[in-house]
Each structure stands twice: as structure tokens, then as C-alpha cells.
Amino acid sequence: MTLPRSSSEPDARGDAACLREVRADDERAALDAFRRAFELQAGDPLLQPGAWRRRYFENPAGTRAFAAFDRDGAMLAQYAGLPRGALVEGERVTFTQGVDSLSDPERGRALGSLFARVGRRFAATYGGRVGEGDPFMWGYPVRAAWRVGKALLGYETLRSQVALACGVDAVDASAGDHAVDTSRDAAALPDDHDAWYEAFRARHAATLDRDRATLAWRYASSRVAFGVVRSTDAIRGLVAGRAAGFEGARRFVITEWLVEPDARGAAIAWAARRAAEEGARELYTWLPPWCEDFAALQDAGFRARPTTRVMVGRSYDRRRPAEWYADHWYTTLGDTDLLP
Amino acid sequence: MTDLERRPRELVLRPLDPARDVPSLLETWAAVFGERRSAGEWSRRFLDNPAGLRAFVACDGDRVVAQYAGVPSRVWIDGEEHRFVQSVDSLVHPDYRAGLKRPGLFVRLAREYFAHYGGPRRAGGGDATAGDTIHYGWPLEAAWRVGKRFLSYERVREELVLVRELGATPSAPATDCAVEELRPGDLAPGADGDEIRWLWERALGAWGASAVRDAAYYRWRCAPQGDARYRLLGARDAAGTLRGLAVLRDGERLAPGARALVDWMVPADDEDAARALDAAARAAARADGGARLLAWLPDRSPDFAAFQDRGWRVRPTPYRLAARSFDRRFDALFLREHWWATLADSDLA
Numbered sequence: 224m225t226l227p228r229s230s231s232e233p234d235a236r237g238d239a240a241c242l243r244e245v246r247a248d249d250e251r252a253a254l255d256a257f258r259r260a261f262e263l264q265a266g267d268p269l270l271q272p273g274a275w276r277r278r279y280f281e282n283p284a285g286t287r288a289f290a291a292f293d294r295d296g297a298m299l300a301q302y303a304g305l306p307r308g309a310l311v312e313g314e315r316v317t318f319t320q321g322v323d324s325l326s327d328p329e330r331g332r333a334l335g336s337l338f339a340r341v342g343r344r345f346a347a348t349y350g351g352r353v354g355e356g357d358p359f360m361w362g363y364p365v366r367a368a369w370r371v372g373k374a375l376l377g378y379e380t381l382r383s384q385v386a387l388a389c390g391v392d393a394v395d396a397s398a399g400d401h402a403v404d405t406s407r408d409a410a411a412l413p414d415d416h417d418a419w420y421e422a423f424r425a426r427h428a429a430t431l432d433r434d435r436a437t438l439a440w441r442y443a444s445s446r447v448a449f450g451v452v453r454s455t456d457a458i459r460g461l462v463a464g465r466a467a468g469f470e471g472a473r474r475f476v477i478t479e480w481l482v483e484p485d486a487r488g489a490a491i492a493w494a495a496r497r498a499a500e501e502g503a504r505e506l507y508t509w510l511p512p513w514c515e516d517f518a519a520l521q522d523a524g525f526r527a528r529p530t531t532r533v534m535v536g537r538s539y540d541r542r543r544p545a546e547w548y549a550d551h552w553y554t555t556l557g558d559t560d561l562l563p
Numbered sequence: 564m565t566d567l568e569r570r571p572r573e574l575v576l577r578p579l580d581p582a583r584d585v586p587s588l589l590e591t592w593a594a595v596f597g598e599r600r601s602a603g604e605w606s607r608r609f610l611d612n613p614a615g616l617r618a619f620v621a622c623d624g625d626r627v628v629a630q631y632a633g634v635p636s637r638v639w640i641d642g643e644e645h646r647f648v649q650s651v652d653s654l655v656h657p658d659y660r661a662g663l664k665r666p667g668l669f670v671r672l673a674r675e676y677f678a679h680y681g682g683p684r685r686a687g688g689g690d691a692t693a694g695d696t697i698h699y700g701w702p703l704e705a706a707w708r709v710g711k712r713f714l715s716y717e718r719v720r721e722e723l724v725l726v727r728e729l730g731a732t733p734s735a736p737a738t739d740c741a742v743e744e745l746r747p748g749d750l751a752p753g754a755d756g757d758e759i760r761w762l763w764e765r766a767l768g769a770w771g772a773s774a775v776r777d778a779a780y781y782r783w784r785c786a787p788q789g790d791a792r793y794r795l796l797g798a799r800d801a802a803g804t805l806r807g808l809a810v811l812r813d814g815e816r817l818a819p820g821a822r823a824l825v826d827w828m829v830p831a832d833d834e835d836a837a838r839a840l841d842a843a844a845r846a847a848a849r850a851d852g853g854a855r856l857l858a859w860l861p862d863r864s865p866d867f868a869a870f871q872d873r874g875w876r877v878r879p880t881p882y883r884l885a886a887r888s889f890d891r892r893f894d895a896l897f898l899r900e901h902w903w904a905t906l907a908d909s910d911l912a
Contacts, residue, residue, distance in 0.1 A: 366896060379711075383720035383899050385862055385877070512723060512879040527723070527877035529862040533896065544708075546883070549721065 240299055240337055242344055245288035247280045249298070253290075256298035260325035268444070268563050277443055283436050284308050287319050287357070289345040291337050300326040300338040302345035302376075304360060305560055308432035310424060311543070316353050318431060321362035321372065322560055342375040350539035359548055361536035363559060369535060378535040381549035386470065387517065387525040389506045394495045395524040401459060401489035405497075406449045409438035412461075413451060419458040423481055427514075427553035433461075433481070445563055447478060450493040452486040459486035464494055464508075466501035467562055470530055475501060477508035478557035480516060487516070491523055509556045511549075532561075574628070574659075574668070576675045579618035581610060587627040588620065595654040600789075607786055608634070613779045617648050617695075619676035621659070621668060629655040629668050631676040633698060634910065636774040639767070640696075640893065640901075647774065648680065650700035651910050670713045677714065681889040696893055699886040701909060707885060719884040719895045724817075725858045725867070725875040729849045733842040738798075738835035740806050742843035745795040747785035750778040758805045765830045766807075770864065771901025772893070774908055776828060784826075784907060785810060791912075793825065796843050798836040807836035809844045812912045813851050817880075820854030826907035827858060831865040841873050859906050863899070882911070 245253065254275055257263055263270055269278070279286050287304035304319035326338040350356050363384065364372055372378035406412060417434045424430040431437075445465070452460035460482035469476045475498030482490045494506050506525070510517050521527070538545040556562060579588070585602055593599045609616055609632070617633035633648035655669050680695050701722070702710055710716030735742075750759065760777035767773050774780070785793035791812060798807040807829035816823040824844055829837045848856045858875070860866045871877065884904075888894050906912040 369896060370894075380718045380720075380895055383862065385723065512721070512877070518876070518878065521876050526868065526871045527862065528868065533899065546718070 240291045240293055242289070242291050242341060244348070245279065245286070245290050245301065245303070247276060249290070249292075250275050252292065252296050252298045253279075253301070256301065256325055256327065257323070259328055271444070274444070277440070278305070279303070281440060282306060283440055284317055284432075287345070287349045288323075289341055289348055291341050297327075298325075299330065300341045302342045304345075304349070304357075306349075306357060307558065308437065309359075309429060310432070311353075311358070311429045314353055316359075317357045319349060319357045319360045320559060321360055321364070321368075321376070321378075324368060324371070338371075339375050342371075346376055346537075346539075350537070352540045353542075356539060358540035358543070359536060359538055359545070361534065361548065363532040363534055363561060369533065372535055377537045379537065379545045380533055381536045381546060382511075382534040384509060384530045384532040384534055385512065386528045386530050387508050387510060387520050388474070388528045389520070389523070389525040391475075391495050391498050391504050391506060393524045394491055394506070395522075396488040396491035396495070398489035398492045399485075401452050401454045401486055403450045403452050403489055403493040405493075406451065407447075409442045409449065410435055412438065412449060413458065415458055416451070416461070420461070420481065423483070424553075428551035429548060430553050431558050433479070438479075441557060448497055449479070450490060450497070452482065452489045452493070454485065459483045460490050462490040462494055463557060464497065464506075465562075466498065466503040469507065469562055470532075472505070473503060474498075474505040474507040475503035476556060476562055477506060478555060478562055480508055480510060480555050482516065484515070484519070487519055487523065491520075509554075511553060513550060514553060573623060575622045576619065576672055577622070578679065579616070579620045579627075579630070579632070581606075581616070583625075584620055584622070584627050587622075587625065588630060591627050591630070591654065591656045592652075594656055604789055607783075607788060611783055611786070613637075613783055614646060617676075617680055619672055619679060621655075621672050623659075628659045629672050631669075631672045633676075633680075635695065636780075636908065638696070638772055638774050638902075640772045644775070645696040645772075645890075645893075646694065647697040647699060647908075648695050649909060650698055650702075653706070666709075666713050670709060673710075673714050677887065681887070683890065696890045697886055697888055697898070699884065699898075701882045701911065702885055707883065710885060715887050716885040717887065717895045719886050719898045722859060722880045722882040722884060723862060723877050724880045725860060725870050726821075726878050727845060727856045727858075727870075727873075727875045729845055729853055729855055732849055733845050736838045736842050738839040740798040740800050740836045740839040742796050742798050742839050745797045745808075747782055747793060747795060750782045750795075752778055759808065762805050762808060762828060762830075766828045767903070768831055770903045771897070773903040776826075776907075781808075781810070790814065794847060796840055796847065798829070798839045798843075800836075806830075806833055807840045809840045810907060811844055811847055811851075812906075815853075816912050817857055818855070821857045822848035822851055822853035822855070823906055823912035824848075824856055824858035825912045826905050827860060827866065829866070831869075834869075837866075837869060838873070841870075859904070859909075861903060864903065 284306040290301040291299045303323045304321050306317045306319045309318045447463050447465045450462045463479035464477040466475050536545045614635040614637045619631045620627045621629035631653045633650045635646045635648040638645045638647045757777050763776040794811045796809045810826035812823045812825050
């Protein structure tokens, strides 16, 4: 479906609301709307200088944001997403995680239909078959957003997310003859990282891009540390994480887990050391239950735990229904925006 | 006029009448599944269910040519009794599957079935014939696609299984409970009441929704069916109090070398009863020739963590739990977070 990228439609008061893609010069209106809708405090990362622009307009995969503005330029409603390049069975595509959807809390109830129209325009503008749009949109919504996403955007529940957790003292792993180099900056990952990841990802049917430029954008201003596991000079794994309050407890959250089987012990041992240095007593990560590492980490002392989150998604390409991604997409917490 | 053009117009879709439809239904069953089911087996599964009967049929004259059916259970939610119904044994005779009209007979029949049985809970919750809150199941791929598109099926979760590899026969742990085998046919409320219902009320705790598990439930659920034989293990303390209950199904189930722990009912804080039953269940499964024991428990229950602490590990399964809610309060997220469901709530074991 082709729709104009800007149009005027009446809002709940009968005023003309302009529906259009969000532009870089909408920063002030967007942040005002964020403050009202999400009750952001002054220290929130999204309110830091440059953060909004970086999140929406410096993403190497592009911008996905559609909003309604009133005649004074105030943002009344928004549907947005964070796109990431992906490789699906050899095809280069883009997945988009739904984020930051909002309607003005003071005019929100009356704006229900406007919010729905923004959502439909977002889906129509950016979703599409491979080659025509983003074939897959997904997210981990809170309950209220889950209902909205289901009703307005056709999101389906794909997975009741479980975590893997392990007390630092219970880790059963050793580095063996592997070495781990620590980096605090994704841009400083070694020159052979991109080539190694392209080879590593071939074992999975679907993965997001994790080249240095993408990781540098994803982890800009993040306190995440990266551990590059090597054996006889060759990269054997990449693990990343940091201590944080997450899912109700302070823990060392592993956001990237891209590890060859022989490097698991070294990667776990590195994470345990980092956790201890950062004052966390538990390692914690999310992996698809079908992947080999889900079982392997349990062998190393991790245990499966419930989370508050449900993965939802919508496919825009009939070749692969939404649940295909639940069963084939190797995804980690770093693919989400849940832990900056 | 061809057969295919004639048939849809003449089919009658209505609730199954056990008095006249069963022989024809079983003939169609045999034609669809290539095996015979006896009237006795059908009766035990459907008519003897204390929670009622759910079956809709399509009839060509006196002949049953399709069925959409379910197995209901009485589910307790916040002090109210509801009915949840697992969809099972849906079938369409091969002669009636083809046709140019969409949706086909399966969907038409299912829609009539849901319209008849699904809906707001009736006052008092005692109506055993309609007003079901949830219909659910673990559909195969083809049925899932049809259900999602035409019947408002929604995915609740993909099932995870707890697996315990069975090594040497475990010795009985030192606990204050002894484990005994209960005979399903003998289960009945005693002079002091129904001790199984009491156990269920203690085990339910803060868990939000659960099928009522009492003597009548297990007498029906664990009666021999076909080749299925169940073993009920009860943990009882020196005072004679029933502290826990586990149900095993004999014979391989769900995976090579696997035996199924069909049900588990132990209050979350009763570690002694849990350890005693866990060891007894493993010993029984091993004695039955099993290499591993499998259980389904909700990941948000305390038992999910406790089982792992006792050596069970979590693995994926190909099964997805799908549901259709007829009450907005009890949507897929509610089921995910609050419904105590085990293999006993399914027909998979």
C-alpha cells in the first residue's frame, strides 16, 4: 500500500492534525511529548544532549518514526521503531523494534482514533515484503502496549521470554587456553571482528547486523564492556555486558553472546570476573530456548528463570509468518533497547 | 450437480447427541485416523468427564461427517468457577474436505462450536453446557494457521519442558514423608472430606487459575484410556496427611526414552514432600524402562525453579499453547502469568 508521507486529518477536537514522518528538527516537540507521556526525569538517558538525534537519526539502518502534530507543532501521537540490518537466509533485510509509541496523556483518551491512524500509517509506510519495506517488526511491550500493538498493528505473541541466570559463585567454567581482551568501545573492536561475525552468523537462519559501526551506534554512551575471546590469534567469541538493575534486581546483564562452543568457558569466566569487578553477584542473559547455548549455559550452572516480558512481532512478508522468527532468529538482549 | 456442490447445503451443524451420533462418529474417526476407537473409550473420555461434554458435529443425514470437540475442566479463578476447554479430536471426513468454498467445513463447524459454547461465564459457574471462558490447545502447524486466521486463536507461549535424566535408581531421601501409590478407581472423598481437594487448595496458593483437582477429577483423568496407564504417587506424613501428589504415565511419551510426569501438586513451601515425590517418580519411571522424565510446569511457578534446583533442566519443545478467550479479563497475558497448567491439562500424555 502506498500512502502519502504527510497528510492532514482532524484530531479529536476537530483541529487539523498533520500526520507525517518525524524529522530531525522535531527534537524539541518529540522530547516534550516524551516527558509528558513517559514522565521522564531530568537524568533520563533519552534527555541527554544528542541522545534523541543519535537514537533516531544516526542509526546506520535508518529512521522509522511517524507522528501526528497539532497546528502549533506539538507532537500528539507517535509510532516509532529502531531498525537494524539483518540477514535472513542469505537476504539482506531490515528488522524494526517498536519503541517509544505514545499519545499525549492529556488528550490521549480523545486521541484514540488519531493514535490508531498514526499506527496504521507507520505500518503502511515502513512494513513490507523483502525489497519493499521491513519484513519483520517486533518488540517486548509492556502490558498496555501489548494490547495496543495487537489491536492496531497486528502484533502476535511470539515468545514468553525466559532468562538464564547464574550466581557468580556457582559458575562452572574455565578459560582453558583462550585469552579474552576487554574493550569499552565497540568502535575499537579488532579489525577482524566484522569478518569473524559474518562467518559466525552463518549458523543461524536470521541474525541482526553486528559490525563495528552498528555496535558503535547501539552502544554509544553505554557502559557495556566487550570481551573478545581468542585462541591462537583467531577470534572465537564476542561477549558484552554490564552491571545494571534489570528485571527487578541488580545483576551483570550479558547483552551480546556470540560464542563458539570451545570459547564458552572463557566467555563465562570473563563475564563472572566483570560481574565481580562491577559488584554484581549474578550473571543474566536472554537467549532463544532452541539454540545450543541455551542448554550449554545450563550445563555451566545457569538456570532458566521467567521474565516479565513477552516477545511480539508481525511479519510483512508472507514467505515467513511471524512465528518463523521466534523459531529461527538468534537474538540477544543487545538487539533490544531494554538495556541502553 | 456434483457431490461437492450438494454437500455443504445439506449438512446440519449441531451439538453432538450421544444417544444417536456416537456409532457414526466412531466410523468417521476410523476413516480419518485409520484406527478404531471403542464406544467405551469415547464414553470414558467425553461422557464421564465431570466437567461436561463439548462436541459439535456436522451431519449429512444421520451420518456424522465432521466433529469439533473439546475436553472441559472446571477452573477456579479468584473465587469463581470457570470452564476452560481443550480442543481435541477435531476431524473432517476425507470425502468432505475438498471444495472450492472458503472457509471450509472445519472452520464453519468450529465457528458454530465456539458460538455455542464460548461466551461470558454464566452466573454461579455451575452451567456445565456453555459459557466457557477459555478454549485452548496445542495445535499442529496446519490447524494453528487455520485457527489463527479464521478462529481467533492466539499464542500464549511456546512450551518448555523440564527434563530429568534418569541415572541410577535414586535412594529415598530423608524426609518426613512416605510415598504410596494411590489407585485412581479408589479415589473418593473420605468421611472427613476430600483430602485431594484440600491438597489442591493448599498447593494452589497465590497461583491465579487452576483446574479443580479433586478425587473426581483424578478418577476421571487417570482412568486407563487405550494404552495409557497412570500411576498416582501420594506423599503422606506420619500423621496421615496427604502432602503431595504426582502422576506418571507409563510407557514412552513425547520423546525417545521419555516418561511423562503428567501432574504435580505440592505446596510450594513443602520441600520434604517435593523431594520425596521427585525421587519416587524418578524411581518409578526408571523401573518402567525410562531414560528420562519430562514435566511441563509454568515457568512463573515456584516449582519451575525448584525442579531445576533438584537437577532438572529446561529444554524447548515444538508445542505452542494457543487459546481463545471469551472474557477480556483473562487474555493471553493472564494465562501466561496465572494459569497453573501441566500435562494433565492436555491430552498429550
